[in-house]
Amino acid sequence: MMIKIVVFDDDPTGSQTVYGCPLLLRWDKEMVRKGLQDSSPLLFLLTNTRSLSPEMAEERLREICKVLKQVIKENALRYKDIFFISRGDSTLRGHGYLEPKVIHEELGPFDATFHVPAFIEGGRTTLNGIHLLNGIPVHKTIFAKDKIFGYKTSNLAFWLEDKSKGKINSKDVKSISLEKLKRANNNKIEMKNFINSLSKFSGNDSVIVDAETSADLSSFAYAIKDLHYKKNFLFRSAASLINALSGITSDSNSIKDFSSLRLKDESGTPRPGLVVIGSHVKLADDQLEVLLAEKCFDGVQLPVKKISRILSGSLRDTLLPDLENIWFKQLTNIMKRGKTPVLYTSRGELLLESNLERINFGIALSELISRLVSKISNKLGYVISKGGITTHTLLEKGLNLKSVNLKGQVVPGVSVVCPDEPYKVRLPIITFPGNLGDQKSLLNVWKIMENQ
Numbered sequence: 001m002m003i004k005i006v007v008f009d010d011d012p013t014g015s016q017t018v019y020g021c022p023l024l025l026r027w028d029k030e031m032v033r034k035g036l037q038d039s040s041p042l043l044f045l046l047t048n049t050r051s052l053s054p055e056m057a058e059e060r061l062r063e064i065c066k067v068l069k070q071v072i073k074e075n076a077l078r079y080k081d082i083f084f085i086s087r088g089d090s091t092l093r094g095h096g097y098l099e100p101k102v103i104h105e106e107l108g109p110f111d112a113t114f115h116v117p118a119f120i121e122g123g124r125t126t127l128n129g130i131h132l133l134n135g136i137p138v139h140k141t142i143f144a145k146d147k148i149f150g151y152k153t154s155n156l157a158f159w160l161e162d163k164s165k166g167k168i169n170s171k172d173v174k175s176i177s178l179e180k181l182k183r184a185n186n187n188k189i190e191m192k193n194f195i196n197s198l199s200k201f202s203g204n205d206s207v208i209v210d211a212e213t214s215a216d217l218s219s220f221a222y223a224i225k226d227l228h229y230k231k232n233f234l235f236r237s238a239a240s241l242i243n244a245l246s247g248i249t250s251d252s253n254s255i256k257d258f259s260s261l262r263l264k265d266e267s268g269t270p271r272p273g274l275v276v277i278g279s280h281v282k283l284a285d286d287q288l289e290v291l292l293a294e295k296c297f298d299g300v301q302l303p304v305k306k307i308s309r310i311l312s313g314s315l316r317d318t319l320l321p322d323l324e325n326i327w328f329k330q331l332t333n334i335m336k337r338g339k340t341p342v343l344y345t346s347r348g349e350l351l352l353e354s355n356l357e358r359i360n361f362g363i364a365l366s367e368l369i370s371r372l373v374s375k376i377s378n379k380l381g382y383v384i385s386k387g388g389i390t391t392h393t394l395l396e397k398g399l400n401l402k403s404v405n406l407k408g409q410v411v412p413g414v415s416v417v418c419p420d421e422p423y424k425v426r427l428p429i430i431t432f433p434g435n436l437g438d439q440k441s442l443l444n445v446w447k448i449m450e451n452q
Contacts, residue, residue: 003228004036005083005246006043006068008061008103010050010094011388012395013433014087016415017121017243018042019253019408023417025396027064031403032071041246044087044406048396050094050149051366051389053359057095058102065106079107080229083245090119090238091133091143091435092151097163100236104204108234112174112201115156116220116237118211121412122436124238125212129175130154142282143435148355156208168206176220178210185219195223199231217244239413253408258416259451261407261428262381271381272335273449275442277344278369278390279434285347287386287442292342294443298334299342300327302368304350311364324368328375335379340446343372366390370398377427382449384430386442391431399427410448411441 007014015023021040024031035043045064049057072079086103088094100113118126123134131138137154138144144151153159157173184194201207211217221244224233235241243249255261263271275297277288291297310319327343334341345365352358370393373383377399385391395401395417401424404417413436418426430445 002041003081003083003225004043005041005085005242006036007045007085007087007242008049008064008099009044009046009087010089010099011048012046012392012417013388013415013431014239014242015042015044015406016409016413016431016433017239017250018246018248019250019255019406020248021406022420023404023406024402025392025404026402027067029067029071029074032067033075035403036071036075036077042242042248046392046395048389048392049099050089051359051363051392053356054095054098058098061099061102062106065103068107079232083228083233083235085235085237085242085245087242088117088236088238089149089435090117090122090124091138091141092117092131092159093143093146093149096236097160097168100234101164104234108204109232110204110234111231112205112207113234113236114176114207114209115160116209116211116217116235116241117156118209118217118240119238119413120211120214120217120240126156126208126210127178127212128210129156129208131156131159147349147358160206172206174201174205174207176207176209178212178216181210181216181219184223185215191219191223194219195226198223198227201231201233204234211240214240214244217241221245250409250412255408257451258407258410258428259449261416261418261426262449263425263427264381271379272338273340273382273384273446274331274373274376274380275340275342275384275386275446276369276373276390276394277342277386278366279387280345280347280349281434283437284386284434286439287437288342288344288347290439290443291446296339297342298337298339299344300330300334302327302343302345302365304346304348304365307365307368308350308352308361311361320368324372327372331372331376332379335376343369345369362389363393366393367397370394374398374400378425380427382428382430384432384442384445384449386432387434388431391429395429399424399429404429410445413437414441414445
């Protein structure tokens, strides 16, 4: 039987290295059963847990795991035929300790949890247990300053100890070196020795995996698959491990021109696009600035501080709909002028007293964006959505989708999905991670969708 790879994806950008598989936004038994029976070796469960508090994330994961267990039992499936991956951020944001812990408790026991945050396509590598972004230790980058998921070390063993609050001792963390992976990749005897060393893991060992190239991850994946029916392994990884295990790469995708997915009106004229920017990292700021400097774009800014005041006030049910109507008219007028609207939140991260307040406001803001997109969705040819949490809320609540189909990557790391349900318009959504690309990457993706 084909091995199924089930990915718990904490935001909808983790499928950024593969194509041709379902992404579920809901996980009732019927949806999960269909996903497991799909012909693709991959099934993504879009948990959106990065947007949730630890307590809410744990509750959601346990709920999904319980449904999975029921479906596996009722359909006489075997756990040995399934790989489970907890997909997380390649810059170490998210519930990196909590999520694999919960999956271990619900779907385990596992002999080891491998931590593989390398995302080769995005310049994220791991060397000697130190995680790097374009050669720079990630704790020295802007992503380490995240208000909710910040950290102070790039040493993954120390990072695990910190995030687990000491439940994992850094001295107990095992590692797989780059040297061992490269030797195994070039020599059958070394590969046999490597496989033998992996077989000795037990008791849910925490294991850090180095990687600097796709070949390194392919070497690791080969050994893992050789042991699949003998050992029970869990993975917390970024996106690159997923295509190494599945054997699916963007290069083999039959779709080469993603602008062909753009919707047209009754006369055959391509409908306008929309760019949405909810991400607040510095890179998103820079990409937004590049867009707004171009004459073919006009922006509609959502003032974060003002929205926060309204949401916490007694007149929110009156004031917010009035503002939404103004923003809707602005978006519509921009499209009538033949330009591409850019819907974005005011820049900078709003200072709130607690992480829970930040999380709840982030959810409310994403839902506001989704309502606006929903109101104009029947006029659109495509949407480029920057930021994982924004994108998930747009798909689930703005477009009211249960699942989408992954079409592939318009550029490395940037996926295109389309609704995968009867009677739903096949509006292509480009899921652009907040932390990916350079200053012109967002503009370049827009040019591709405009066939320029």
